Amino acid sequence: MRRMAFLLVGVVTMIGVAGYVVTPSGHAAEEAAPIYGVTIPQGYRDWKLISVTHEEGDFNQLRAQLGNDIAIRAYRGGKLPFPDGAIIVALHWKRIPSEEDNKAFGKAQAFVAGPAVNLQVMVKDSKKYAATGGWGFGDFKDGKPSDAAVHEKCFPCHAPFKASDYVFTRYAP
Amino acid sequence: MRRMAFLLVGVVTMIGVAGYVVTPSGHAAEEAAPIYGVTIPQGYRDWKLISVTHEEGDFNQLRAQLGNDIAIRAYRGGKLPFPDGAIIVALHWKRIPSEEDNKAFGKAQAFVAGPAVNLQVMVKDSKKYAATGGWGFGDFKDGKPSDAAVHEKCFPCHAPFKASDYVFTRYAP
Numbered sequence: 001m002r003r004m005a006f007l008l009v010g011v012v013t014m015i016g017v018a019g020y021v022v023t024p025s026g027h028a029a030e031e032a033a034p035i036y037g038v039t040i041p042q043g044y045r046d047w048k049l050i051s052v053t054h055e056e057g058d059f060n061q062l063r064a065q066l067g068n069d070i071a072i073r074a075y076r077g078g079k080l081p082f083p084d085g086a087i088i089v090a091l092h093w094k095r096i097p098s099e100e101d102n103k104a105f106g107k108a109q110a111f112v113a114g115p116a117v118n119l120q121v122m123v124k125d126s127k128k129y130a131a132t133g134g135w136g137f138g139d140f141k142d143g144k145p146s147d148a149a150v151h152e153k154c155f156p157c158h159a160p161f162k163a164s165d166y167v168f169t170r171y172a173p
Numbered sequence: 174m175r176r177m178a179f180l181l182v183g184v185v186t187m188i189g190v191a192g193y194v195v196t197p198s199g200h201a202a203e204e205a206a207p208i209y210g211v212t213i214p215q216g217y218r219d220w221k222l223i224s225v226t227h228e229e230g231d232f233n234q235l236r237a238q239l240g241n242d243i244a245i246r247a248y249r250g251g252k253l254p255f256p257d258g259a260i261i262v263a264l265h266w267k268r269i270p271s272e273e274d275n276k277a278f279g280k281a282q283a284f285v286a287g288p289a290v291n292l293q294v295m296v297k298d299s300k301k302y303a304a305t306g307g308w309g310f311g312d313f314k315d316g317k318p319s320d321a322a323v324h325e326k327c328f329p330c331h332a333p334f335k336a337s338d339y340v341f342t343r344y345a346p
Contacts, residue, residue, distance in 0.1 A: 045221070052225045052235050054268065057282035062225050064237065064345075093345060095227065100341040104330045109230035113345035157277045168273040172237075172266060172286035 038138030051172035211311030
């Protein structure tokens with residue numbers, strides 16, 4: 001019986017690897033993005049800040065880009081291309097008014113990060129992702145990957161930026 | 174002679190403590206802000222992200238707030254007031270267009286962090302700063318503290334926000 005249970009765990013784990021990745025903490029199973037198989041990296045919210053973005057127009061978002069230690073070292077050292085293992089995560093939030101700031105300044109001029117819109121992940125693996133500049137891409141909403149059509153747009157959008165190793169974001173001082 | 178040298182070092186160190194703080198790395202001496210004596214905390218650029226802000230109007234800035242581990246734990250645990258030792262640093266940058274994003278989207282709609290404008294620091298010490306809600310404030314430009322007139326404005330601006338322990342920034346998801 002105990003052996004059966006172990007076998008069952010093994011099978012479930014294998015199913016997990018195919019469509020999901022069981023995270024090291026074991027608390028959550030993240031579904032992998034189509035095409036690239038990229039998942040939301042564990043602990044990304046603790047990563048160091050690269051920079052921030054304000055997207056006007058249809059987006060009306062505030063964004064922050066965080067990097068794992070490999071990415072941050074490359075940025076700070078000014079080394080391109082990024083080494084394998086570098087991961088950049090972009091947090092996209094709805095841009096909402098800041099009651100606090102506006103009250104303090106007596107003007108409606110301040111906006112802050114509101115609810116999360118989506119999360120984008122770039123993973124550097126020059127062999128695995130050789131066809132897309134060495135980067136794998138993942139787009140997630142509420143922790144779930146967007147569909148293949150969304151992911152087909154990632155690299156064409158980044159392709160013109162070979163000079164910065166296909167990365168938009170520059171490191172903020 | 175060696176004893177003289179030691180004495181001299183001691184005197185220089187004492188002078189240092191009065192107007193400056195010799196950083197643990199020994200590489201730089203940071204001048205302390207007037208009124209509060211707050212200095213730029215070592216390694217703050219490695220701290221975790223709290224949230225981001227867009228200030229329109231006269232500011233035209235993008236901002237990010239980072240917290241030390243004590244501050245981040247308090248935010249994530251929803252615990253107010255912040256415990257002593259909590260430090261929040263706000264990085265204020267000029268908001269500049271993003272050539273990369275605008276090219277990728279075919280629209281002039283993206284802005285990113287440009288040159289640093291100033292850096293603001295809030296340090297929680299409920300005894301030392303009892304008269305100002307338990308917070309000491311520091312405003313720095315190019316690593317140098319702004320004058321006393323600037324620092325006199327800090328607490329009056331934060332005073333209405335007792336409910337959030339005088340802190341404007343909310344933690345972004």
